Amino acid sequence: MYKGKVLITLKKGVLDPQGEAVKKSFHVLDYKEVRDVRVGKYIEVWLNQDSPEAAYRELVEMCDKLLANPVIEQYEVEVVEVE
Amino acid sequence: MYKGKVLITLKKGVLDPQGEAVKKSFHVLDYKEVRDVRVGKYIEVWLNQDSPEAAYRELVEMCDKLLANPVIEQYEVEVVEVE
Amino acid sequence: MKFGVVVFPGSNCDADCYHVIKEVLGEEVEYIWHGETSVAGFDALVLPGGFSYGDYLRTGAIASLSPVMPSVVEFAQRGGLVIGICNGFQILLEAGLLPGAMLRNDSLQFRCLTVELRVETADTPFTCLLEEGQVIRVPIAHGEGNYFCDEQVLDELRRNRQIVFTYRDPNPNGSRANIAGIVNQERNVLGMMPHPERCAEKVLGGEDGYYILASMVKWFKEGGR
Amino acid sequence: MKDKPVWQQMGLTDEEYRMVQEILGRDPNYLELGMFAVMWSEHCGYKNSRPVLKLFPTEGPQVIQGPGENAGVVDIGDGQAVVFKIESHNHPSAIEPYQGAATGVGGIVRDIFTMGARPIASLNSLRFGPLHDERVKYLFAGVVSGIGGYGNCLGIPTVAGEVYFEESYRGNPLVNAMCVGLVNVDELALAVAGEIGSPLMLVGAKTGRDGIHGATFASEELSEESAEKRPSVQVGDPFMEKLLIEACLQIIQEGLVFGAQDLGAAGLTSSAAEMASKEGRGVEIDVLRVPRREQGMTRYEVMLSESQERMLICPRPGQEERIRQIFAKWGLDATVIGKVTGDGMFRVKEGDKVAGEVPVAALTKMCPVYHRTEEEPAYYRQHREFDPSTLPEPLDYNRVLRDLLASPNIASKEWVFTQYDYQVMTNTVVVPGKGDAAVLRVKGTGKGIALTVDGNGRMVYLDPYRGGMLAVCEAARNLACTGARPLALTNCLNFGNPEKPNIFWQFKNTIQGMAAAARQLDTPVVSGNVSFYNETKGEAVYPTPVVGMVGVLEDIEAHMDMSFKHDGDLIVLLGSYGSELGGSEYLKIEHGLVTGAVPEVNLDEEKMLLQLLQLVIRKGMVNSCHDISEGGMAIALAECAIQGERGFVVNLESIAGRADGVLFSEAPTRVVVSVPRMLLGDVMALAEGHLIDARVLGEVGGDRLVYRVDGKEIINLALDEATSIWGGAIRCAMS
Numbered sequence A, B: 001m002y003k004g005k006v007l008i009t010l011k012k013g014v015l016d017p018q019g020e021a022v023k024k025s026f027h028v029l030d031y032k033e034v035r036d037v038r039v040g041k042y043i044e045v046w047l048n049q050d051s052p053e054a055a056y057r058e059l060v061e062m063c064d065k066l067l068a069n070p071v072i073e074q075y076e077v078e079v080v081e082v083e
Numbered sequence C: 001m002k003f004g005v006v007v008f009p010g011s012n013c014d015a016d017c018y019h020v021i022k023e024v025l026g027e028e029v030e031y032i033w034h035g036e037t038s039v040a041g042f043d044a045l046v047l048p049g050g051f052s053y054g055d056y057l058r059t060g061a062i063a064s065l066s067p068v069m070p071s072v073v074e075f076a077q078r079g080g081l082v083i084g085i086c087n088g089f090q091i092l093l094e095a096g097l098l099p100g101a102m103l104r105n106d107s108l109q110f111r112c113l114t115v116e117l118r119v120e121t122a123d124t125p126f127t128c129l130l131e132e133g134q135v136i137r138v139p140i141a142h143g144e145g146n147y148f149c150d151e152q153v154l155d156e157l158r159r160n161r162q163i164v165f166t167y168r169d170p171n172p173n174g175s176r177a178n179i180a181g182i183v184n185q186e187r188n189v190l191g192m193m194p195h196p197e198r199c200a201e202k203v204l205g206g207e208d209g210y211y212i213l214a215s216m217v218k219w220f221k222e223g224g225r
Numbered sequence D: 001m002k003d004k005p006v007w008q009q010m011g012l013t014d015e016e017y018r019m020v021q022e023i024l025g026r027d028p029n030y031l032e033l034g035m036f037a038v039m040w041s042e043h044c045g046y047k048n049s050r051p052v053l054k055l056f057p058t059e060g061p062q063v064i065q066g067p068g069e070n071a072g073v074v075d076i077g078d079g080q081a082v083v084f085k086i087e088s089h090n091h092p093s094a095i096e097p098y099q100g101a102a103t104g105v106g107g108i109v110r111d112i113f114t115m116g117a118r119p120i121a122s123l124n125s126l127r128f129g130p131l132h133d134e135r136v137k138y139l140f141a142g143v144v145s146g147i148g149g150y151g152n153c154l155g156i157p158t159v160a161g162e163v164y165f166e167e168s169y170r171g172n173p174l175v176n177a178m179c180v181g182l183v184n185v186d187e188l189a190l191a192v193a194g195e196i197g198s199p200l201m202l203v204g205a206k207t208g209r210d211g212i213h214g215a216t217f218a219s220e221e222l223s224e225e226s227a228e229k230r231p232s233v234q235v236g237d238p239f240m241e242k243l244l245i246e247a248c249l250q251i252i253q254e255g256l257v258f259g260a261q262d263l264g265a266a267g268l269t270s271s272a273a274e275m276a277s278k279e280g281r282g283v284e285i286d287v288l289r290v291p292r293r294e295q296g297m298t299r300y301e302v303m304l305s306e307s308q309e310r311m312l313i314c315p316r317p318g319q320e321e322r323i324r325q326i327f328a329k330w331g332l333d334a335t336v337i338g339k340v341t342g343d344g345m346f347r348v349k350e351g352d353k354v355a356g357e358v359p360v361a362a363l364t365k366m367c368p369v370y371h372r373t374e375e376e377p378a379y380y381r382q383h384r385e386f387d388p389s390t391l392p393e394p395l396d397y398n399r400v401l402r403d404l405l406a407s408p409n410i411a412s413k414e415w416v417f418t419q420y421d422y423q424v425m426t427n428t429v430v431v432p433g434k435g436d437a438a439v440l441r442v443k444g445t446g447k448g449i450a451l452t453v454d455g456n457g458r459m460v461y462l463d464p465y466r467g468g469m470l471a472v473c474e475a476a477r478n479l480a481c482t483g484a485r486p487l488a489l490t491n492c493l494n495f496g497n498p499e500k501p502n503i504f505w506q507f508k509n510t511i512q513g514m515a516a517a518a519r520q521l522d523t524p525v526v527s528g529n530v531s532f533y534n535e536t537k538g539e540a541v542y543p544t545p546v547v548g549m550v551g552v553l554e555d556i557e558a559h560m561d562m563s564f565k566h567d568g569d570l571i572v573l574l575g576s577y578g579s580e581l582g583g584s585e586y587l588k589i590e591h592g593l594v595t596g597a598v599p600e601v602n603l604d605e606e607k608m609l610l611q612l613l614q615l616v617i618r619k620g621m622v623n624s625c626h627d628i629s630e631g632g633m634a635i636a637l638a639e640c641a642i643q644g645e646r647g648f649v650v651n652l653e654s655i656a657g658r659a660d661g662v663l664f665s666e667a668p669t670r671v672v673v674s675v676p677r678m679l680l681g682d683v684m685a686l687a688e689g690h691l692i693d694a695r696v697l698g699e700v701g702g703d704r705l706v707y708r709v710d711g712k713e714i715i716n717l718a719l720d721e722a723t724s725i726w727g728g729a730i731r732c733a734m735s
């Protein structure tokens, strides 16, 4: 079995109101050294696949189809073997 | 400057309705080999800090204070240097 | 009796609570800005519903770190009456004044409708005008009302009779043990997802919520017992 | 694409480019050209619609502000007014349904509080393709959660709306959002620039690269290329907007500003030009002073960005500091980015350097106007001549009723409105689904207001003139069914490409029909929006005017909903006993036909009916009231029963030997009311006094829906079954 770790982030230039709000509250909490915050998604998918390559290919397909919204989001995929 | 990558996931035993819904729609889309899906958060924090250790310590503090809720969530932190 | 309605950036039921306290209960009421650091002079506090900080990150999380919160905690610890409604409930959880956490509704949808609640205990300052076992109709409107706590906390809630309201079938959000509202052990802090202020006037189609707020007044005016 | 001259890429024609050269007496630079292109787009300039919009009646004693401001304003007495407008966000929603719809709500809400009014209600009107299509489900789900996501966060109740599913909207859904605000008349603010030398302040969100050329995007047909323009989809920040509402209302109420203007389509360019043009002023803006979200933005990008949640305000002298304080309290920045000048020029500076300079009037008043040619499409006559009596009569009317109840156009919209917070602000007296219109109380008075949006695109397609009338009449009737007096309307005109003569014919005829009805019913048009180019692959959507209407109830206690309330009450039809089936849901569902002559409206009769309804409701003579629309009388009765949780028996007569026309005709100017037996005589007498036909159809009671025709029972359905079919159809399709 493989576990896919999918990181989904907003594309550059797309407004991230959540990140902005979190950043501001860090500043209020006196973490002045915080320069920027972006909030994305982390999705774990456990797959019954034969090979890491197959799992990877499938995950990319799944991102395109469902997990990420290509209009505003981009994604990164990593596959690890698990039992 | 350092970039903190924070992965926040629901603890084991906490039901993840979003993950369940994603899994179901994969099954509908005929990805039968999907065993499980969990949806978490991926937060990127850019920090003006002196050392990776300092950045790491600070990020952990930020997670405890705000980014994660220990009742339901756990987190992982990684720090990378960026310019 | 003087109520304080705490206003966070993004609160949006603050004016509704203010209206009901003033015009329907006929009690004194003032807003308390989240940036204040004292709640001196108030007899009861309301943490209203809404989307404090846009519900960003986690509902209630950022608001729970507001400057006003330490004084709210202190007020509660001294036995002052605190009611958190909807987002207010979420803030109380994040602030640790009540146990547990809130998850997204199991339907993954925001849900606005009137639900039936069972009053599980009349032995609180918030339900002393109601009866145990009574069924009341109160509106809900939330996307994250799926109350979660672990087995141990649930046992404690049960043992101490801290569960105040439960949803009658069907549970609208998947909350553990059908929980709609709980109090702390000392019974002076209530968090509930449904909105009593939305059903406190006949013209709005129901008055059950009136009795929850009026209970607080009765309890307070009778010297807290 | 790249080979085209730059003005064409920006959406200007060669002729328009020559006009720009002539106005300036030189070639425009890139920035100036961009400013012309957005301001002269259909979306901002109304160049194809302006002459036709003049047909609308816009005045009346109740009108405080007609078209021309951010929203219309109507007097409701006691020194208060309602402010309202509807707007489309069709193209962004087709590409990113959640954000498209969300930012649509954000935009229309800004139009309301810009005027100093507290937004108190939202409505929406939606059109999608057939619900069995997966892409349609995705769009529908995304749009609904986007509307809820934004409006719920703001704490503005979404109290009413409508949704239709028709093939013609498959590639191009319609998303129209309406907002209603309440204002004390003496606190009304207008979008005007102040005295010469007054500073201009930009407040709210930072400026990013989002939505550049959104205005021109909205003025094009959707194509494969549109997908590439995707970055023009903006992400909304309702939290920021909520803070803006509170801060802006405070500075307006404290009298600190001359005027305010939200930044919508064409961003800073449009809002500054509009503010200046009202009083013939000029503006000077320094792009370097505009707070930015991204690095390396060009002046062109800054001036044309459509980043959401921004406002331009013009402070009164000496009030800048106080304004800054108020915004700071809400965690917002307010930055001086320029000033009002007296020379009528729009000057864009980059520090000390002038980066562009054009006359304000050239961008606004001198926008070209086109009188398009119109041509009656061939389909029109064919449909009108269709005779439904040539169709076989159904054998099993029970099945027909079930099918209609399950049609997504008729079925309960509960799946939609339970995702909207419709009760926040504690004013909602008649909640979604319960009545023909939403009813809100006005706190501090004994009054109420009623709100509705209506527009049946299928009828308008079949007959734009009659269909336009129907839309206005239905809206007014819906308000009257709650006991309200209709006051005025706003409208969103969703059409195809106006450069096509058939489309322009639809457009013009629709407006003529709407205008005639609005005039006769005393409901002037006070605001609105035009959305052209709703086409995919050359196919236009049904011409879809959406009418948003506001009415007032003098006594909130005397409001009405549609639910049957007492067994034994008599069911009375007010209005004519018709059987016309043109354009009906029945023809579509049972016979697969979109055709027929659209029923004609008698405006005098409609007006009398509106008065009659207000009267019987005020006098407490009826226990329920519901207008007959999609699905005809059969469905109207079923809905009263479902809402009231009690059945009925009605005795009808066939017309020309057929039952289907009687049951399913969607002819207008008809309502069903339930009347306490003792008051029947009074109701009949009042109806007669108003020259409105009235006939007793049957009686409320039992747990079945029983329809008899000519003494024979042709439908007998258990109330429970009807309720579950009607209640579950959309939820089922969506899960």
Ligand SMILES: Nc1ncnc2c1ncn2[C@@H]1O[C@H](COP(=O)(O)OP(=O)(O)O)[C@@H](O)[C@H]1O
Pocket: D043, D044, D053, D056, D066, D067, D068, D069, D070, D071, D072, D085, D087, D111, D264, D265, D491, D492, D493, D525, D526, D527, D528, D529, D530
């Ligand atoms: N169909 C219409 N009926 C009446 N008025 C309209 C219509 N379409 C647009 N208007 C009016 O034209 C003006 C410009 O509209 P619009 O460009 O949508 O405003 P905004 O500045 O909010 O973008 C507004 O005052 C609007 O009310």
Ligand SMILES: [Mg+2]
Pocket: D070, D111, D262, D264
């Ligand atoms: Mg505007």
